[in-house]
Amino acid sequence: MNFEWNEAQLSLFEHALSYSSELRSTSHQPGEFPLDLWKSLGDFGYFGLPVDSEYSPCGSGLDILTTVKVLEGLGQGGADTGVLFAGAAHTFACVMPIYEHGSEAIKRELLPLLTSGEKIAANAISEAEAGSDIAKLATTASREGDYYIIKGAKSYVTNGSVADYFIAYATTNAKFGYLGQTAFVIPADLPGIEVGNSYKKLGLNSAQLNQVFFDEVKVHKRYVLGDEGQGARIFAASMDWERCCLFALFIGVMQRDLDLCIEYANMRKQGDKTISKFQAVSHRIADMEVRLQSARLLLYFAAWQKSKEVDNTKAVATSKLAISEAFVQSGLDVIRVHGALGYLDEGGVNSSIKDALGSVLFSGTSDIQRELICNRLGLL
Ligand SMILES: Cc1cc2nc3c(=O)[nH]c(=O)nc-3n(C[C@H](O)[C@H](O)[C@H](O)COP(=O)(O)OP(=O)(O)OC[C@H]3O[C@@H](n4cnc5c(N)ncnc54)[C@H](O)[C@@H]3O)c2cc1C
Numbered sequence: 001m002n003f004e005w006n007e008a009q010l011s012l013f014e015h016a017l018s019y020s021s022e023l024r025s026t027s028h029q030p031g032e033f034p035l036d037l038w039k040s041l042g043d044f045g046y047f048g049l050p051v052d053s054e055y056s057p058c059g060s061g062l063d064i065l066t067t068v069k070v071l072e073g074l075g076q077g078g079a080d081t082g083v084l085f086a087g088a089a090h091t092f093a094c095v096m097p098i099y100e101h102g103s104e105a106i107k108r109e110l111l112p113l114l115t116s117g118e119k120i121a122a123n124a125i126s127e128a129e130a131g132s133d134i135a136k137l138a139t140t141a142s143r144e145g146d147y148y149i150i151k152g153a154k155s156y157v158t159n160g161s162v163a164d165y166f167i168a169y170a171t172t173n174a175k176f177g178y179l180g181q182t183a184f185v186i187p188a189d190l191p192g193i194e195v196g197n198s199y200k201k202l203g204l205n206s207a208q209l210n211q212v213f214f215d216e217v218k219v220h221k222r223y224v225l226g227d228e229g230q231g232a233r234i235f236a237a238s239m240d241w242e243r244c245c246l247f248a249l250f251i252g253v254m255q256r257d258l259d260l261c262i263e264y265a266n267m268r269k270q271g272d273k274t275i276s277k278f279q280a281v282s283h284r285i286a287d288m289e290v291r292l293q294s295a296r297l298l299l300y301f302a303a304w305q306k307s308k309e310v311d312n313t314k315a316v317a318t319s320k321l322a323i324s325e326a327f328v329q330s331g332l333d334v335i336r337v338h339g340a341l342g343y344l345d346e347g348g349v350n351s352s353i354k355d356a357l358g359s360v361l362f363s364g365t366s367d368i369q370r371e372l373i374c375n376r377l378g379l380l
Contacts (some may be wrong), residue, residue: 005069008066009065009066009069012062012066012069012070012073013069013070013072013073014073015073016044016070016071016072016073016074016077017073017074017076017077018077019044019073019074019077019079020073020074020075020076020077020078020079020084021077021078021079022077023037023040023041023077023078023079023080024077024078024079026040026079026080028080028206030205031198031200031205031206032206033083033086033161033162033206033207033208034080034083034206035162037079037080037083037206038083038086038087038117038120039117041074041079041083041084041087041117042058042116042117042118043117044074045058045060046074046087046091046117047087047090047091047095047114047115047116047117048060048091048095048111048115048116049062049067049070049071049091050062050063050064050067050096050099050241050245051095051099051111051115055099055107055108055111055112055115056111056112056115056116057112057116058112058115058116058117059111059115063307064241064244064245064303064306064307065300065303065304065307067245067248067303068244068245068248068299068300068303069248071088071245071246071248071249071252072248072249072251072252072255072296073252074249074252075248075249075250075251075252075253075255075256076252076253076255076256077252077256078256080206081203081204081249081253081351081352081355082203082204082205082206082207082355083206083207084249085158085204085207085246085249085355086158086159086204086206086207086208087117088242088245088246088249089122089123089158089159089207089242089246090114090120090121090122090159091245092238092241092242092245092246093123093167093238093239093241093242094114094121094122094123094165094167094238095111095114095115095121096237096238096241097167097183097225097234097235097237097238098110098111098114098167098185098225099111100234100237101183101225101226101230101234101237102185102225103222105222106185106222106223106225110165110185113164114165119164119165120159120162120163120164120165121159121163121164121165121166121167122157122158122159122160122162122163122165122166122167122212123157123158123166123167123238124154124157124160124166124167124168124169124212125137125154125168125169125235126154126155126156126157127139127152127153127154127155128153128155131155132364132365132367132368134169134181134232134235135177135178136171136174136177137152137169137170137171137181138152138153138171139151139152139153139154139168139169139170139171139214140152140170140171140172140174141170141171141172141182141184141219142172143172143221144218146220146221147218147219147220147221148170148172148182148184148218148219148221148224149216149217149218149219150168150170150184150186150214150216150217150218150219151214151215151216151217152170152213152214153211153212153213153214154166154168154211154212154213154214155211156199156209156211156362157195157209157210157211157212158207158208158209158362159207159208160195160196160198160208160209160210160211160212161195161197161198161208161210162208163188163195164187164188164189165185165186165187165188166184166185166186166188166193166212167183167184167185167186167225167238168183168184168186168212168214169181169182169183169184169231169232169235170182170184170231172228172229172231173228173229176229178232179229179232180229181229181231181232181235182224182228182229182230182231183224183225183226183230183231183234183235184219184223184224184225185223185225186214186217186219186223187223190217190218190219191217191218192214192215192216192217192218193212193213193214193215193217194212194213194215195210195211195212195213196210196211196212196213197210198210201358202354202357202358203351203353203354203355203356203357203358204354204355204358239363239364240306240312240316242363243302243316243317243319243320243363243364244299244302244303244306244316244319246363247299247319247320247323247324247359247363248299248303250323250324250327250355250356250359251292251295251296251299251323253327253352253355254288254291254292254295254326254327254330254352255292257288257330257331257333257334257349257352258285258288258289258292258330258334260334260338260349261285261288261333261334261337261338262276262285264337264338265281265282265285265337268339275337281337284333284336284337285333285337287333288329288330288333288334291322291326291329291330292326292330294322294326295319295322295323295326298315298318298319298322298323299319299323301315301319302315302316302318302319311376313372313375313376314372314373314376314377317364317369317370317372317373317376318369318373320363320364320369321366321369321370321373323359324356324359324360324366325360325366327352327355327356327359328353328356328357328359328360330352330356331352331353331354331355331356331357332353334349334352334353335349335350335353
């Protein structure tokens with residue numbers, strides 16, 4: 001066992017940290033998608049971190065552990081968490097399924113556009129009646145010659161209003177349940193697609209979240225990912241990526257919040273003492289450290305297992321659960337340590353709790369992660 005990062009990995013981490021710190025001051029309209037920031041992240045190489053350069057000049061071909069470390073740096077640097085989240089949804093739930101399951105022609109056509117950030121993708125699986133349980137998707141795809149006709153509505157699609165492509169999942173054979181679902185790349189300019197207004201939500205505000213409607217959208221068969229019937233497997237693989245890599249961003253955000261707490265506790269005085277000398281405050285910060293380090297090690301283990309191509313369902317679910325729940329607690333603690341200042345926008349620390357609450361829902365809720373863990377423990 002070796003807990004050390006090599007020099008190349010550390011220098012990539014430092015680069016991500018300083019790049020993200022520089023983006024911290026970039027301002028944009030609240031709730032709007034910051035295209036300039038997106039482009040800067042494209043220039044950094046965010047959207048092609050694990051993609052081989054054979055498929056795109058923006059691909060870095062990093063292994064998953066190094067990818068995780070770079071994402072930690074981006075999260076810690078303080079660039080807008082909403083756009084980092086949007087980038088992770090694009091990269092890990094869209095670019096990676098194309099990279100791992102697309103035909104050679106589709107990979108060559110789309111990966112250069114998507115890894116540079118010139119084009120944006122959105123993952124569309126959730127439906128009104130299929131959130132945690134996606135066994136029965138009401139969206140259907142029926143074959144007509146060389147085309148599929150897609151019909152249905154997706155309820156929560158990150159990047160929906162800015163997407164050039166959707167990775168959408170539809171039922172091709174209802175008799176087979178999970179094995180009757182198929183994954184499609186759907187160009188967003190095809191006739192019959194309508195995107196709802198962006199939802200107003202609690203956090204991650206620059207990431208757009210929309211309903212998407214497919215009304216008899218005619219998609220060529222070359223846009224099928226993998227084979228017909230492999231949709232559920234492809235989605236599960238994309239969640240493996242997302243649950244590791246997206247949540248690495250939040251490890252970085254928690255590290256930043258912890259550092260801010262230490263700095264503030266050592267500076268802020270009540271009476272003649274800094275508040276760090278009050279055990280209630282210092283123990284709260286010690287607990288933040290324990291939760292962060294535990295979640296971080298679970299993430300590294302899950303990513304390491306993924307790189308070994310063994311069944312890592314339990315490790316990934318454990319890591320996702322630990323990170324998102326630690327993120328919520330850390331978001332509360334950073335406000336408590338900063339007192340009233342923490343509650344104010346000008347204190348600069350009240351956004352984490354708003355971003356963190358979403359993290360216990362997307363990529364499978366905390367309850368669903370517990371179900372996955374129980375399943376692997378032989379309890380279900
Ligand atoms: C910010 C954000 C971004 C999102 N982005 C996307 C996206 O890009 N693409 C996409 O397709 N979806 C996206 N989603 C949707 C997300 O994946 C779903 O919200 C999530 O899967 C839960 O589904 P639901 O909201 O329908 O809740 P439900 O499934 O209705 O769950 C409601 C409650 O019941 C619990 N529950 C449900 N079933 C079980 C069970 N079997 N065992 C135990 N507890 C259970 C849940 O844990 C939860 O507490 C996003 C959601 C959010 C909040």
